[in-house]
Amino acid sequence: MPTEAQIAVLRAGSDELSVEDVQLPEPGSGQVLVRNLGAGVCHSQLHEIRAERDRTYFLGHEACGIVEAVGPDVRLVQPGDAVSVSWVPRPGVGTPWRAGAALKNGEYATTDEMVFTWGTHSLIDQRYAVQIPHEIASDAAAVLGCAVLTGASAVTRTANVPSGASVVVWGVGGVGLSAIAAARRSQANPIVAVDVSAEKLALARDFGATHTVNAAENNPVAALLDITARADAPAGADYVFDCVATQSTLDAALSAVRRGVLGTSRGGQLVIVGVPAPGIGVSARECLIGQKTLTASLGVPEDTGSEIPMLAQWCESGDIDLQALVTDRYELHDINRAISDLVSGQVRGRAILTFP
DSSP: OOEEEEEEEEOTTOSSEEEEEEEEOOOOTTEEEEEEEEEEEOTHHHHHHHSOOSSOEEOOOEEEEEEEEEOTTOOSOOTTOEEEEESSOOSSOOOSOOSEEEOTTSOEEEOSSSOOOSBSEEEEEGGGEEEOOGGGOSGGGGGGGTHHHHHHHIIIIISOOOTTOOEEEEOOSHHHHHHHHHHHHTTOSSEEEEESOHHHHHHHHHHTOSEEEETTTSOHHHHHHHHTOOSSSOSSBSEEEESSOOHHHHHHHHHTBOOOBTTTBOOOEEEEOSOOOTTOOOOHHHHHHTTOEEEEOOOOOSOHHHHHHHHHHHHHHTSSOHHHHEEEEEEGGGHHHHHHHHHTTOOSSEEEEEOO
């Protein structure tokens, strides 16, 4: 039978969301209905909110919830399962259907990322739901599907940071804190957090940063070169993860990457984790002359069906503290305030929506 849900709706031509009553249909073939416990409010959603569009949207791409119903041919989860909902699909062929639903006025709202989570319920293809232990299924577990997955996997999968490597994480919101936790688990040293917020830098220490640099008070490149100075190689970090990706942070982050020694060694690696705006770039000359490697990472492993449960185990063992990672909670009707706080930099770690 259909499910009555409340969902945040972004109408064409507006940058304000309205919370509306929506009747979700029964799950069709390969589809899953999830009752959400919490949903992440991610920076990348700001690009969608600000974009010009001629359609009405549902938003949100990470959540934790309980499966309430499944359609025919669903094999990956079953009713009663606790699941992480992510924007990253598991391998396989999904249904030829874009997530969305009809509004009360008959207008159809859809998505760009095949999932929507800013609502009491989500109706999604089964490939976007991954079973997790009930022991960690809470509103805070919403951040597994994007913040933790993106930050941690950039360190462990994209860069494969080895023990003893020097790591810099630029921007320590939810994604950056997850990257720092993964670097600590990989036994990197030093691990340097860079941000313009003293509060965020203090939190970064709790997640494993050995050093912090306040870019609002110091020349961050000079500070990083000093922290990473070594006798056997040029100063600079082996790995720099830019979780902000503005022009200024990318320029500074690339300058903080260790240079190579011609004929002897290659330089370090810059990993772009944040979502750059159109037109943002990096210096090809600096990469060439410094023998530096540039990599972009969406933190997307080959199979979230195994990656997300592994990250859930990290959370169970204390390698990542989900409750500390989630610093700000909002109810659904406060979605516009959540977005405003995110834009103004008031969110220290990760903001989530809760559904009491």
